[in-house]
Amino acid sequence: MKILRLLLLPFSLLYALITSFRNRLYDRGILASKQYALPVIVVGNLAVGGTGKSPMTEFIIRLLKDRYRLATLSRGYGRKTRGFYAVELQATAQEVGDEPLQFKHKFPDVAVFVGEDRCASIERIAPDYDVILLDDAYQHRRLNPSLSILLFDYASFQEPMLPLPAGNFRDQLSESRRATLIVITKTPMEATAASKDVIRARLAQYNTHAKVYFAAIKYGQIQPQKERAESEPLANANFLLVTGIANPKPLLGYLQAAGANYKHLSYADHYNYTIADIKQIRSVMDSLPGGNKQILTTEKDFQRLNTEAFNKILSPYTWSYLPIEVYFNELEKQQISAEICAHCANFKNS
Incomplete structure (x- = not known):
């Protein structure tokens, strides 16, 4: 990875020069910025x-x-x-x-x-x-x-x-x-x-x-997909964690500290999940050893994953998500x- 970064440094320099030039055009009023009355x-x-x-x-x-x-x-x-x-x-x-x-x-x-x-x-x-x-x-x-x-x-x-x-x-x-x-x-x-x-x-x-x-x-309590369903303590379940966020490291650290047992499937930020992805998730869920298996994701991913087509493939498994707040x-x-x-x-x- 370090070698790759070194190879890309000339392109980063060019990128920095272009963005800096653009910012100076705005700073000096050559390119106009709009303000509003609210x-x-x-x-x-x-x-x-x-x-x-x-x-x-x-x-x-x-x-x-x-x-x-x-x-x-x-x-x-x-x-x-x-x-x-x-x-x-x-x-x-x-x-x-x-x-x-x-x-x-x-x-x-x-x-x-x-x-x-x-x-x-x-x-x-x-x-x-x-x-x-x-x-x-x-x-x-x-x-x-x-x-x-x-x-x-x-x-x-x-x-x-x-x-x-x-x-x-x-x-x-x-x-x-x-x-x-x-x-x-x-x-x-x-x-x-x-x-x-x-x-x-x-x-x-x-x-x-x-x-x-x-x-x-600050992480909140796990929120189950189904209304009135009870949330599961992190240490009690066998989770498949599915994330499509830029930096899942803080979440992984939180789960490890909470004693959660999980397997992680990581996708790109704002990833648009496909039927093939959901079939892969179903296959991994089926192969997880032990009982009390649950799918856990982030609140942002839940917006993309909680669809009728995806839930049909995953049945009888359901989603839960972990809300997050700034503290x-x-x-x-x-x-x-x-x-x-x-x-x-x-x-x-x-």
Whole structure:
């Protein structure tokens, strides 16, 4: 892997030069960015996936949904459609994408939209809402948001932050200067104050105005597919874990620490499962030794896997999923919540 990365470094240099040139065009106003007369909050990252944008977006939804007429807007990665859609409860992940569908299922009273042209979509929905929340739009420079929340995976600071294709970064670390708030996600509970100070100092080379917050992952109780079915303690079942996410390592670590017995089938992020994949899952389930066999997946994957056709192949097996939340200590939770709420209130009163 290291040899491959070395071979790809010239392409990463070219990629970095192109993206840097593009960003400078926007910074200098040669390419125009649009602003809007309402709070537009962007949650994004510099890396390719795996930083916890969905849990952070859900944290903000919970914070604002009872205070404002809130709309969320996503591109809808992984969907097989194009254009602007209002996400309904009966929609499928193939129509609107897994993350927007997850938001709609968890917050049915919140408006959820998808559209690859973020600016055109905002202009379409802005008259009816007080706040618009976008996930994964930090690189969408045609949009100049009123508040940018930039996420980094804690582990990404332990290794070189190389641009694509040798590494996983879409932008250089210097682009963190545009962020209003920075959140270091998936922070281990045992992380020391000194290790956090090292990260703050590194980010301060580019951004001295944004407060840096540290958040961990909080897993919820297993949610069974069937209503009123009882959830199974992790240590009691024989699981087949199916994931199509960018970074399953934190989940694997959690399951190991909980004493779960599992076999893991890993697919690409936002993977569109096929009938052949489900038949493979059925075959693996049939071959697992022992009893009390269950299929476990992530909440995002569940949006793509819980279909009538897939469930028919898997019968009598059913899905369960493990929900996830972003977790701040009480002080930082109060501080970041106050910053976001103050921004929306001040924007509305200005």
